[in-house]
Amino acid sequence: MPLVSEYTKDTIKESILNKLLRYYGCTIEEATPKQVYAAVAATVRDQIMLKWRFEKEARRTEKAKRLYYLSIEFLTGRWLHNNLLNLCSTAEYEQAFAELGLTLRGVLHEEPEPALGNGGLGRLAACFLDSLATLNLPAMGCTIRYEYGLFRQRIVDGQQVEVPDEWLTYGNAWEIPTQRDAVVIRFGGQMMENWMGDKNYISLQNTEDIIAVPYDLPIVGYGSDVVDRLRMWSAVLPKNFNLEKFSAGDYNGATQESDSLAAQISKVLYPEDNTYNGKKLRLMQEYFLVSATLQYAIKDFKRIYGANMELLPQKVAFHINDTHPAMVIPELMRILVDEEHLPWELSERLTRECVAYTNHTIMAEALEKWPEDMMRETLPRIYSIMQELNRRLCQKLFDRFPGEWDRIGHMAILAYDQAHMANMCIACSSAVNGVSQLHGDILKRSTFADYYKVMPEKFTAITNGITPRRWLMLANPTLSSLLDETIGQGWRHDAMELEKLLPFADDAAFVEKFAKVKYENKARFSRWINRHQGIVLDPDTMFDVQVKRLHEYKRQLLNALHILVLYNRIDSDPSYTMAPRTFIFGAKAAPGYRRAKEIIHFINVLAAKIAAHPRANQFIKIAFLQNYNVSTAEMLMPASEVSEQLSTASKEASGTGNMKFMMNGAVTIGTLDGANVEIADLVGEKNCYIFGMRSKEVEALYASGTYRALDIYESNIELRHALDMLFDGRLTPDNPKMFESLYRALVFSDNGGMADPYLVLKDFGSYQAAQTRLGADYLDAKAWTRKEIVNVAKSGVFSSDRTIREYNEKIWHLQPLVRKK
Numbered sequence: 007m008p009l010v011s012e013y014t015k016d017t018i019k020e021s022i023l024n025k026l027l028r029y030y031g032c033t034i035e036e037a038t039p040k041q042v043y044a045a046v047a048a049t050v051r052d053q054i055m056l057k058w059r060f061e062k063e064a065r066r067t068e069k070a071k072r073l074y075y076l077s078i079e080f081l082t083g084r085w086l087h088n089n090l091l092n093l094c095s096t097a098e099y100e101q102a103f104a105e106l107g108l109t110l111r112g113v114l115h116e117e118p119e120p121a122l123g124n125g126g127l128g129r130l131a132a133c134f135l136d137s138l139a140t141l142n143l144p145a146m147g148c149t150i151r152y153e154y155g156l157f158r159q160r161i162v163d164g165q166q167v168e169v170p171d172e173w174l175t176y177g178n179a180w181e182i183p184t185q186r187d188a189v190v191i192r193f194g195g196q197m198m199e200n201w202m203g204d205k206n207y208i209s210l211q212n213t214e215d216i217i218a219v220p221y222d223l224p225i226v227g228y229g230s231d232v233v234d235r236l237r238m239w240s241a242v243l244p245k246n247f248n249l250e251k252f253s254a255g256d257y258n259g260a261t262q263e264s265d266s267l268a269a270q271i272s273k274v275l276y277p278e279d280n281t282y283n284g285k286k287l288r289l290m291q292e293y294f295l296v297s298a299t300l301q302y303a304i305k306d307f308k309r310i311y312g313a314n315m316e317l318l319p320q321k322v323a324f325h326i327n328d329t330h331p332a333m334v335i336p337e338l339m340r341i342l343v344d345e346e347h348l349p350w351e352l353s354e355r356l357t358r359e360c361v362a363y364t365n366h367t368i369m370a371e372a373l374e375k376w377p378e379d380m381m382r383e384t385l386p387r388i389y390s391i392m393q394e395l396n397r398r399l400c401q402k403l404f405d406r407f408p409g410e411w412d413r414i415g416h417m418a419i420l421a422y423d424q425a426h427m428a429n430m431c432i433a434c435s436s437a438v439n440g441v442s443q444l445h446g447d448i449l450k451r452s453t454f455a456d457y458y459k460v461m462p463e464k465f466t467a468i469t470n471g472i473t474p475r476r477w478l479m480l481a482n483p484t485l486s487s488l489l490d491e492t493i494g495q496g497w498r499h500d501a502m503e504l505e506k507l508l509p510f511a512d513d514a515a516f517v518e519k520f521a522k523v524k525y526e527n528k529a530r531f532s533r534w535i536n537r538h539q540g541i542v543l544d545p546d547t548m549f550d551v552q553v554k555r556l557h558e559y560k561r562q563l564l565n566a567l568h569i570l571v572l573y574n575r576i577d578s579d580p581s582y583t584m585a586p587r588t589f590i591f592g593a594k595a596a597p598g599y600r601r602a603k604e605i606i607h608f609i610n611v612l613a614a615k616i617a618a619h620p621r622a623n624q625f626i627k628i629a630f631l632q633n634y635n636v637s638t639a640e641m642l643m644p645a646s647e648v649s650e651q652l653s654t655a656s657k658e659a660s661g662t663g664n665m666k667f668m669m670n671g672a673v674t675i676g677t678l679d680g681a682n683v684e685i686a687d688l689v690g691e692k693n694c695y696i697f698g699m700r701s702k703e704v705e706a707l708y709a710s711g712t713y714r715a716l717d718i719y720e721s722n723i724e725l726r727h728a729l730d731m732l733f734d735g736r737l738t739p740d741n742p743k744m745f746e747s748l749y750r751a752l753v754f755s756d757n758g759g760m761a762d763p764y765l766v767l768k769d770f771g772s773y774q775a776a777q778t779r780l781g782a783d784y785l786d787a788k789a790w791t792r793k794e795i796v797n798v799a800k801s802g803v804f805s806s807d808r809t810i811r812e813y814n815e816k817i818w819h820l821q822p823l824v825r826k827k
């Protein structure tokens with residue numbers, strides 16, 4: 007096997023041919039595309055393995071601290087292309103492919119998309135791993151190896167249909183089962199009190215046990231020495247687990263089907279995004295991830311450092327990505343108290359010093375609150391530890407707020423028969439982090455205001471980021487080359503160097519080249535979407551894009567209603583004209599979220615209506631992309647010109663799609679919400695389109711209870727006209743009342759709820775005005791391209807490398823591993 011540096015065109019070729027011969031007994035001419043992909047992936051994996059040992063060895067010899075980043079989702083996207091890029095080997099592989107009669111694109115396409123996440127939270131975790139490895143920081147991402155990832159979406163008759171995501175059918179070329187690290191996870195059972203001298207500890211009897219088997223995935227840093235790993239835990243019932251078969255490499259034969267709930271733990275990813283769902287199996291998934299990770303982490307710690315647990319905070323950090331892994335806190339307490347026999351107070355201090363928490367949402371319906379009964383029954387010891395944590399916490403709170411029971415109840419871990427996971431995270435960790443500056447402020451002044459009074463030192467705000475490797479270099483090779491030739495290659499290692507582009511915004515020759523790149527990317531996307539979904543796009547029209555999960559607060563409806571108003575103008579005025587636009591949507595709705603599905607249906611009905619109108623279809627096209635995912639985003643971002651970021655101010659904690667668009671030159675139209683605030687600050691008002699209420703105004707309006715959507719409906723004629731079409735049959739003659747409930751939710755306060763809770767009508771006029779300005783500005787192509795260039799130039803701060811450096815300085819304090827030459 008060649009050394010790392012010896013992976014040249016010729017050795018790569020030889021390795022691919024060899025693997026085809028040894029794995030499948032075939033030549034390259036006989037091999038299927040899947041077999042070719044497997045042989046290529048195995049070759050790349052060999053190359054990675056040569057670096058793999060380094061992290062482990064260096065961590066031991068340097069006794070370096072390690073981060074465990076726990077997240078119930080890691081939305082990594084495909085691995086092959088990213089690995090080639092980060093190994094800096096793409097060129098060699100492309101040459102080898104050319105001589106073998108293969109194309110890079112063709113090989114990449116064979117890789118199944120791992121969809122182990124819903125949206126922003128999971129994608130952020132994936133960007134973080136890329137940056138951690140790139141910065142040579144020792145870290146392990148920990149998650150669940152879901153057999154079924156997020157459902158695949160089909161649009162049938164304008165409506166979402168969910169199809170199971172069987173991403174593991176052909177195996178996963180990148181994962182390495184690490185059977186020696188398998189651990190037992192225990193559910194249910196009865197607590198037994200034990201004494202060891204004068205020390206009291208608890209053990210469990212008659213538990214239902216499940217085995218957690220780790221599958222490790224290498225995470226290669228960009229041009230770095232460190233290969234970190236993503237550990238994906240898979241659940242197996244012990245009586246069905248045949249260790250002999252497993253050790254012999256027969257991973258499927260080693261397990262059998264069972265119908266117990268525990269056996270289902272790693273079957274499927276829950277498809278809710280920004281919504282809490284109180285299912286017991288979900289609680290079990292969360293504990294499974296937490297307990298497996300902690301048991302392993304403590305075992306690894308003791309192997310390296312021995313039994314002195316007081317060293318733990320110097321050597322280990324646990325980061326909990328939203329509250330889903332919050333049981334890190336009671337589980338670490340359990341291990342320290344019941345297994346290591348440490349005193350409670352010391353255990354509490356060590357736990358606090360090891361653990362930090364990031365909050366990703368202020369939406370009330372997303373905050374996790376588990377019924378106490380369910381916790382007690384499913385995890386009796388964890389529950390009893392939470393009771394004791396709660397008792398001590400409430401005592402302290404009572405000293406601070408004597409007699410203020412409401413306030414204390416609001417801050418408690420257990421109150422009103424529920425376990426409040428966010429409260430536990432704040433009370434028992436060392437850092438509480440918001441994901442944008444605005445979000446950090448809202449946490450302090452509103453969501454967690456009481457906690458901010460008691461422990462202000464814990465609160466930080468570190469703005470999210472995205473990895474420029476996947477989102478610029480890999481996704482946009484043509485822009486990347488143009489950047490290289492214009493400002494040199496420094497930006498590839500330090501995204502802040504993108505600012506060197508700024509002077510070129512006024513260089514006519516550069517502006518022309520930049521515009522050409524954008525046009526080519528539009529054409530490339532058009533060909534791609536035509537090939538995959540049969541959608542026909544015209545790259546000579548403006549590409550105006552809104553892609554993200556479907557949620558009412560993200561306000562895809564605002565966009566759609568604006569398009570409907572444009573349609574009505576064209577329909578009623580034969581001389582109406584506008585710059586032709588393609589409105590591109592992509593969004594999955596949680597299967598149980600009826601309103602969200604209705605909005606998808608509405609957008610598709612509107613698309614058909616416009617397509618059938620002889621004049622409207624000259625100016626407007628709506629393309630609803632099926633199954634929006636990471637791979638689609640990689641193609642689409644470089645082709646986008648307008649980035650729609652329309653959330654009701656205060657509701658979108660950060661957003662990260664907004665950053666991907668910006669880095670690829672799209673101009674933002676958005677509210678001052680989440681990281682949009684920071685984007686607007688950076689590019690200035692000439693280079694983005696800000697509209698709508700500000701977050702404080704929204705909060706004040708909600709608090710005042712004076713909002714009347716009906717008043718706007720009555721006073722804005724064009725808007726009323728559009729809304730009426732939702733139920734008067736002009737949109738859907740066969741079923742006139744198809745969207746009546748959507749209409750009613752916007753205008754009336756039925757069922758006690760408030761009308762138009764996300765302020766779509768309230769912000770409509772301001773949005774329309776911003777769109778009109780944008781439309782006019784677009785006509786000046788050079789001035790528009792200048793805006794795009796400024797956006798790219800200013801996007802460097804949104805590199806997740808900056809985010810990770812900040813986390814590391816403020817919270818984790820990891821030392822980069824250095825390879826001694």
Ligand code: 26Q
Nearest residue numbers: 126127278279280282283366658659660661662
């Ligand atoms: C919880 C309990 C049960 C089932 C599902 C869930 C669940 C799943 C996913 C709750 C929340 C999520 C996802 C939240 C999320 O993606 N939030 C986004 O995080 C991004 C990264 O910080 C931000 O940029 C976005 O603003 C935020 O919406």
